[in-house]
Amino acid sequence: MRFVARIVILTALLAGMIAAPATARAAAKEQAPLRIAFIPYENPEQLIDNVRPAVRFLEKRLDRKIKFFITLSYSSAVEALNAGKADISFMSPLPYILANKQTGAEAILGEIYRGKSYYQAKIFVRKDSGIKTLADLKGKSIAYVDPISSSGFMYPHDVFIRAGLAKGGLGKPEGGFFRRVYFAGGDEQAIRSVFGGFVDAAGVSEYSINLLKQKERDELMPLATSLRIPSHGVVASKRLDPEVRRRFVEAMLELNKPENRKYLRYLYGTEGYIQVNHGTYKPVADMARKYGFLKK
Amino acid sequence: MIAPARLKALLATFLILLALRFSLPELSHADIVPPEKLHPVAESYRRSVFILNLNPVVWKEVWSDMDRIASHLSGVDAAAAKKFREEIAAARRIAQPAGEEPDMVKARKQGSRAAFNAATRAVASTLAAHIKKAGAASDRETVRKHLEESRKIFLSFAEALPYIDPSAWREMQIGWLTAFSSLGTPGVLGAGARPMNVRKIRAEIEPIAEYFRKNFVASAMPMGKGRLLPRPAASPTYVKNARIPARLPPGANINKQLPRPRQLLGMAERGANESETGLIALGDMAFDSAEIFGEPARSLRISCNTCHNKGVTNPNFFIPGLSRRKGGMDVSNSFFEEHANNGIFGHLDTPDLRGIRFTAPYGRNGRTASLREFVRNVIVLEFNGSEPDPMLLDGMVAYMNEFEFIPNPKLKRSGRLNQKKASAAELRGEKIFYRKFPQLMGGMSCASCHIPSDHFLDRKSHNLGSAGGFAPGSLDGAFDTPTLLSAKYTAPYFHDGSLPTLRAVNEWFNRRFGLGLTKKQIDDLTAYVEAVGEGVDSYEDTMFTLDAELEEFSFFLSTYEFLKAKGKKELIMITLKTVATEIQGHKWDVQDQKLLPVLNKMESLIREAAALHAEGKTAELDAKLAAYRAVYGKYAAVLK
Known part of the structure; x- marks a missing residue:
């Protein structure tokens, strides 16, 4: 249902795309620059070079200067939105839910990756570990990525709760099931920890395995897959002028056109964008409440 | 029940997703290993x-x-x-x-x-x-x-x-x-x-x-006699005789280029199928195989195809300490074959192998007349391989002899420009190309060495002064004349890749021999050389290569019956190991990851086949290969 609702909005938006009149464009040019925060999923220095061509494309489409910056973390991006220092931010689902609650920022666009508007977390173990089921992990160790991460903690943690093996939440990540839970500080560190045999399992995004070399990937296997997580997206500050927000969404959706897709690879290598709203992330919010990230 | 408007909307977005999915120029390629991000x-x-x-x-x-x-x-x-x-x-x-x-x-x-x-x-x-x-x-x-x-x-x-x-x-x-x-x-x-x-x-x-x-x-670390390694001598758990796998240093790039160069095999272009040309298929397999090399190339999965990607070049290839610039390396080095090292850091630009049957002698200085001998030396002396089976060498030569130049409609059979298709600048450049210069090696023209009617080469070496000798007055700087066909796509140029563009090459000649060409004449000459070096569809138009790779592995396996009949057990093992390694390297490219188990199955069938072959269990091996072919046949259409 959520998906269908999103589709209706997207279609209406695509059908209603109208170029802004020239006078409005001239006025917009004189306005203050639009400020966009990028979260460093990758090396921040590399990201600056990476996003520049896409930013130039958006400046042209919006006829307005864009000031962009790479934040230190999701937390700084949310602070920037809250303090009025950023109008737009790229963001992952759980930080968005917390940001929405704290600042009123709202999701406007979702990514398409590998043809999907969602992704999943997986529980990986070494093939030679003898671990065949989730239950075999009782009393063992697991590496997640970060406590405030959808695919890097909340969703893989939920896998064990749903399987009836653990009873946890943010305050009790071991959930009476694991001997030890680690937060490795990054997807690569988490997947490398299980690959290296330093932990018994890793609960990470399904794409984390691609951070290993091909030969290495074959030494791991997924034990379980989480529920679907709505993909990473773009959020707008509640202070952002609705007209600017509308035009920004319009410009971003233009990236889906074949002639503009070359710019997409500068935006985290995504394949395209669809319009979303806060409702898209409702399942994430529900789970965040369930596990103590949000007050009920 | 979904309302008709919603249904329409659903369909619209489905189409958007579908369009995004299949028309995107670039998705992740698992066989491309991103450089390690290090501090x-x-x-x-x-x-x-x-x-x-x-x-x-x-x-x-x-x-x-x-x-x-x-x-x-x-x-x-x-x-x-x-x-x-x-x-x-x-x-x-x-x-x-x-x-x-x-x-x-x-x-x-x-x-x-x-x-x-x-x-x-x-x-x-x-x-x-x-x-x-x-x-x-x-x-x-x-x-x-x-x-x-x-x-x-x-x-x-x-x-x-x-x-x-x-x-x-x-x-x-x-x-x-x-x-x-x-x-x-x-x-x-x-x-x-x-x-x-x-x-x-x-x-x-x-x-x-x-x-x-x-x-x-x-602590004062023990120096050791061999490899320099950080040895934790003070640690009670230090394992002195541990085996450390070979690795390339940060900054190395042995990934193949994307998009891939278009490879034209003469027999295939004429309608023959590689599955029916066993010797050529064997050569194709060997060309892609790290198994024919020794250590460390084998562990690092370096094959002929790594540097001569699709029989052409690999402009990205670079190994710090062995390469002076991208696109080549010092091939007589101490890393890949210590004993054949000549002790000199002599970077060589990787040559394009298209049309190789016309371009003898081989080696940048034209030192080897026979392609077969040259290939053997690459395997044994450059990459530490065992002495290859004669049939493997025959196969590699047969395969390489099928490498065609890409068609160039701007050229007539005589090598002259087709006046109807060439631009005015190109035609003016052609005249300069044929002009004899008294300053150029005693009255030669560009065409004297790059003979248009003979694939733009003369099969001779010339000392142009492009390399310093071992001592003042020494004459050890002659290099084989390279063809200009397909040259537009094989930058950089010269034996050491020291010149980045064809224009830089023309400028070098103008300066070196005092030809007195004006900027405009250099423009024209460059336009001409680029026209000669052009070709139709020089790169593949798709970034998705898994289906083509799997088809190629079938060709590799098509040699099995022929090798079995000839009693070539070692070549069968090389083929099986190569196919298994190749599937492992490419399987992550599959766009629908749900099909990964199928590729895992195909890989394990080949690995099991190799184990059976090692045990001499031919009947079981035949059954395993039949099972592989059945799985591939069932899923070939969807494995992309």
Whole structure:
């Protein structure tokens, strides 16, 4: 249902795309620059070079200067939105839910990756570990990525709760099931920890395995897959002028056109964008409440 | 029940997703290994240790890496950085001594050791200094910053320590995990926050600092007689005789180019199928196989196709210490085949193999008349392979002889420009190409050596002065005339790849021989040479290659019956191992990841077939291959 609702909005938006009149464009040019925060999923220095061509494309489409910056973390991006220092931010689902609650920022666009508007977390173990089921992990160790991460903690943690093996939440990540839970500080560190045999399992995004070399990937296997997580997206500050927000969404959706897709690879290598709203992330919010990230 | 409007909308978005899915120019390619993202200190240390183990050592690159290590160290421990710079200056005096006829072997070995020891101490000191700063801080951001720096610098030792001190390595890795977990999180504006446990962090990271201080800063490390490696001699768990796998240094790139160059095989273009031309299929397999090489190329999965991607070139290929620039390397080096090393850092640009049957003799200096002999030397002398089976060499030559130049409608059969298709500048350039210059080697023209009616070459070597000789007045700088066909796509140029464009080549000739060509004439000549070097559809129009690769593996396996009939057991094993390795390398490219188990099955069937072949169980092997063919036949249409 959520998906269908999103589709209706997207279609209406695509059908209603109208170029802004020239006078409005001239006025917009004189306005203050639009400020966009990028979260460093990758090396921040590399990201600056990476996003520049896409930013130039958006400046042209919006006829307005864009000031962009790479934040230190999701937390700084949310602070920037809250303090009025950023109008737009790229963001992952759980930080968005917390940001929405704290600042009123709202999701406007979702990514398409590998043809999907969602992704999943997986529980990986070494093939030679003898671990065949989730239950075999009782009393063992697991590496997640970060406590405030959808695919890097909340969703893989939920896998064990749903399987009836653990009873946890943010305050009790071991959930009476694991001997030890680690937060490795990054997807690569988490997947490398299980690959290296330093932990018994890793609960990470399904794409984390691609951070290993091909030969290495074959030494791991997924034990379980989480529920679907709505993909990473773009959020707008509640202070952002609705007209600017509308035009920004319009410009971003233009990236889906074949002639503009070359710019997409500068935006985290995504394949395209669809319009979303806060409702898209409702399942994430529900789970965040369930596990103590949000007050009920 | 979904309303018609919603249904329409659903369909619209489905189509958008579908369009995005299938028309995107670039998706992830699993066979393309992204460069490892290392801390600058770890990158410099690992690269310089790799280079210091080579003969000759490219000192310029080592000193530049040492400088990076020193810069970072000075930010955390100025006194240690000062000492390190002095040690490197001393190592430099040892390695590159002044004076008459120094013992260069001794200088290289002692200089390398001195630089290696100093660098190892400096990196360990940097790591310990960051750990100290992390332990001394109390605010989360500072602790996190120094923890991250130190964990990244720790990876300087990731090539050796996991093998020579595995238990300490594991313990330290768990220490990092615990320390990072103890950082807690500030949450998002306080929501979801978890407190930091500084005491626990200190307890985990201080032993790591102590390990590095004890083993690499304070102790005088054993030099060892062989490879330079950070040896933790003070560690009770140090495994002295551990085997350390070969690795390429940071900055190396052996990924193939994308989009792939278009390969034209003569027999295939004429309608023959590789599955019915067994010898050619065998050669194709061998060309893609790391199994025909020895170590370390085999473990690193380097094959002929790595450098001559699709029989052309690989403009991205680069190995620090072995390559002076992208697109080639010194092929007689101490890394791939120590005993065939000539001791000289002589970078060679990788030549395009298209039309190779017309381009004898082989080697940049045209030293080998026979392609078969040349290929054998590459396998045995350049990449440490065993003496190849004669049939394997026959296959490789048969395959390479099918490499065609890409068609060029601008050229007539005579090699002259087709006046109807060429531009005015190209036609003016052609006239210059044929013009004889008294200054050019006694009245020659460009066309004298690049003979248009004979594939734009003369099969001779000429000394143009493009390389310095071993001594003033020496005449050892002659190189084989390269063809100009397809040259537009094979930059850089000259035997050492020193000229980046065809225009730069023309300018070089103009300068070197004082031809007196004006800028406009150089423009015209360049337009002409580029027209000669053009071709139709020189690159493949798709970035998705899995289906083509799987089809090719079927061709490789099509040689099985023929090899069995000829009793070529070793070649069957090479074929099976190659196919298994290739499937493993390409299977992650599958766009629908749900099909990964099918590819896993195909890979394991081939690995099982190889095991059966090793045991001489032919009937079971036949059944395994039949099973592979059945699985592939069933899924071929969807494996993309």
